[in-house]
Amino acid sequence: MTLFRKLLLATGLAAAILAPVAASAQDVKPRIIRFGYGLSEASNQGRAVKFFSEELAKRSGGKLKLKGFGDASLGSDIQMQNALIGGAQEMMVGSTATLVGIVKDFGVYDLPFLFNDEKEADAVLDGPFGQKLIASLNEKGLVGLVYWENGFRNLTNSKRPVTKIEDLNGIKLRVMQNPVYIDMFNRFGANAVPLAFSELFTALETGTVDGQENPVTTILSSKFYEVQGYMTISKHVYSPWIVLASKRWFDGLSADERKILQEAAIASRDFERKDSREATTQSLALLKEKGMKINELSTAELGRMREMVKPAFDKYAADGGADLLKGLQAEIAKVRQP
Numbered sequence: 001m002t003l004f005r006k007l008l009l010a011t012g013l014a015a016a017i018l019a020p021v022a023a024s025a026q027d028v029k030p031r032i033i034r035f036g037y038g039l040s041e042a043s044n045q046g047r048a049v050k051f052f053s054e055e056l057a058k059r060s061g062g063k064l065k066l067k068g069f070g071d072a073s074l075g076s077d078i079q080m081q082n083a084l085i086g087g088a089q090e091m092m093v094g095s096t097a098t099l100v101g102i103v104k105d106f107g108v109y110d111l112p113f114l115f116n117d118e119k120e121a122d123a124v125l126d127g128p129f130g131q132k133l134i135a136s137l138n139e140k141g142l143v144g145l146v147y148w149e150n151g152f153r154n155l156t157n158s159k160r161p162v163t164k165i166e167d168l169n170g171i172k173l174r175v176m177q178n179p180v181y182i183d184m185f186n187r188f189g190a191n192a193v194p195l196a197f198s199e200l201f202t203a204l205e206t207g208t209v210d211g212q213e214n215p216v217t218t219i220l221s222s223k224f225y226e227v228q229g230y231m232t233i234s235k236h237v238y239s240p241w242i243v244l245a246s247k248r249w250f251d252g253l254s255a256d257e258r259k260i261l262q263e264a265a266i267a268s269r270d271f272e273r274k275d276s277r278e279a280t281t282q283s284l285a286l287l288k289e290k291g292m293k294i295n296e297l298s299t300a301e302l303g304r305m306r307e308m309v310k311p312a313f314d315k316y317a318a319d320g321g322a323d324l325l326k327g328l329q330a331e332i333a334k335v336r337q338p
C-alpha cells in the first residue's frame, strides 16, 4: 500500500471516529418526534417527511428520530394543530389554509390568482412577509419552521368538463375549511362545501360532493382519478404547506437541538420544492393515462374569473385584512417580472 493510500485511509478513519464524537459533544438527547401528515407515504408530502427524518438522523448522530404518520392517521390538519398546541404531538405538516382558525392572517395566501409562479411564492414566503406570519404563530402555541410547496390548485369533478365559469353552476365542490375558499367558489357559482381532507375521498366516492380542487400531485397520489372524470387546469390559488412544531415541546429542546431541527427543516424545504415541481409534470401525464379528461382554461375565461373574484379582495380588505393584503402585494411587486 502506498503512503498516500495509507494516509487516505487514516484520515477517513479519523473522520469516521470523530464525527459521532462531535455529535455527542453537542447537547442532543435521544428523542422521538411524532410527525403527522395528511397525504399518503407515496405522495410528495410523504417523500419530504422521509427526507426530513433522514436529515435529522444524520445531523443528530441518530438521536433525533422523526417518525412519520401519514394518511391523517393522527388526525386532520385542524386536529393535529390542536394536538401540537396541547403538547400531545410534536410536529406536523399541513395547509396554511387550515390555520385560519388559529391565526386569521394566514387566509391572505388563499386569495385567488395572487402569485404568477413558484418563484414569486418562494420569495414572499421565505422573505420578511412570510416569516412575520410564521412568527405570529408563537403566541398561539405553535412554532412554524418552513413552508413547503403544496402547489397551484386545479379543479376536478365527476359531472362535466369545466371550460367556462358557468359550468361550475350547481356543482357541490369540497373546499378547505377556510372562509376565503368558501367565498371564492360560491362567487364562481359552485356550492362550496367545507370538509377536512381526510374525509374527501369518501365524500367524492359516495357523491356527497361532486368535485374538489387540489394540485395535480395530490390528485394523483390520493387517487382522485378513480372517482373524478374531469380536471380543469385553473391554477386559481398557490397553496403553501407549513411545517409546524408544538411550542410547548420546542421550548424544552436545547439550543443545539433547535438548531439541528431548523437546519434540517430548511434542507427538507429545498428538497420538497424541487421534488414537487418535478412531480407536477409527471403527475399530469399519469392522470391523462388514467383516463382523466383534462382541459385548460382560455385566457379570456381566466380573465372573467379574475373579474368575478375582485369583490372577494374587497371583502377580505374590509374584514380587517387591508394592510396585510397591501403588504403582500407590495412584496410580490418587488419580485414580479415585468
Ligand code: TF8
Residues within 6 Å of the ligand: 037, 038, 039, 077, 093, 094, 095, 098, 150, 176, 196, 197, 213, 214, 218, 239, 241
Ligand atoms: C386540502 C389540502 C391538503 C393538505 C394536506 C392534507 O385540500 O390541499 O392536501 O392540507 O396536508 O385539504
